[in-house]
Amino acid sequence: MNPIFFAQTGLSKLGVADWHLMAFICIAFAAIGYFLLQYGVLRSKTWALIGGVFMAAAVVMAGASQKLDFEKVVLFAFCGLSVCGGTAFLVVRQPVHAALGFATAILSGAGVLFMLSAHFVAAATIIVYAGATIIIFLFVLMFSQLTSLETYELKLNQPMLATIAGGILLSVLVYSLHAIETGEVDIAQSSISRPWSQITRPGAPDSTADLAQKSNVPRSTAGLGRSMFTEYLFTVELAGTLLLAATIGAIAVAQRTLEVEA
């Protein structure tokens, strides 16, 4: 039988609202696998590969439960690639390989932003992070001996506590998403879609309502630029000042004074 069809029937029996259960199972397996890897119990790359295949199967099953068009397939492919890059970043011991995993995660994240039609932010992410990661690559190559790994690369700092904390945080986030989906938490009451002035003064005019009518879906980069340089001009100026201050600070911190060296 077609496995995707099987997954679909299985998921429909399970109910769409139960996706969080599978997410919890995935989180638990990922946490246990990471824990075993860090303590050296799980050393074989084959086992890690098998776990990765199982994770991919879970993701495919989750994707099979809903209608997919081309855009969604590309979006989820970028998401999966990004999470895989992040996992490689966590697991891999060579710092250069970890930096490669980071680059994969961030560039795929830029792809996700592109598919969410945030084109400017996607391009800016690629430019900033590509520049930053290339520089970091140079730093890593400069600092670390490629022939042997340092002890601080091999022995991590409290992996068990960190795994537990990360698993609990992700589970809580998944559960809160599920609670919003089932209506346990009323998001209309918390008024996240209304401006603050409307919550505090109910008669106040909604300044974002006409904006939302004007631009139905924020897709155009021109609209982003108009919004950025009219409504949020002060923010942009602040960001520029921050960049200038950070440049001066970085030069001041990194310069080598002769007194200390001598």
Add this chain to the structure above:
Amino acid sequence: MSVLTHQMLLFGATLFVIGMVGFLTRRSMILMFLSLEMMLAGVSINFIAFGQEHKNYQGQIMSVMILTVAACEAALALALIVSLFRRKNTLDVCMWSELNETPTAPFAEKSEIIMEKELDHPLLTPAGLDPSIHPMPMTLSDGWTKEDDKQFRSTEGSSHA
């Protein structure tokens, strides 16, 4: 909320948690910094998903701000890492555990590596007492009494005189 927003929030949360676990476990300062950047990327995806949900540009503008702050952070963090690397010749963040507040048990590997650079003092403006000339007990439980305190204060006055 739409289904797409849900999925993107889940994706952003996953990236954030990956970055957090990396930040908590990694000991190389450069990789800790990369984990921070990954946490920022997760938050940025969250903002953009919410901007799509509410059909305005605020999320994208917040995301651009996050990018700016990430660039500033990269510049400053790399400068700090370079100056820290110059002092101790290692990227291990546990080497700097003496910067914490209370005297704690030293890290297990710390006693193995003693750099020559650690031994000489930095050339700052002289202030207070040299601890190698005037040794001071770390805690009160080490037998530090009021008389010791008086004596310490009197020697302090005499050393300056």
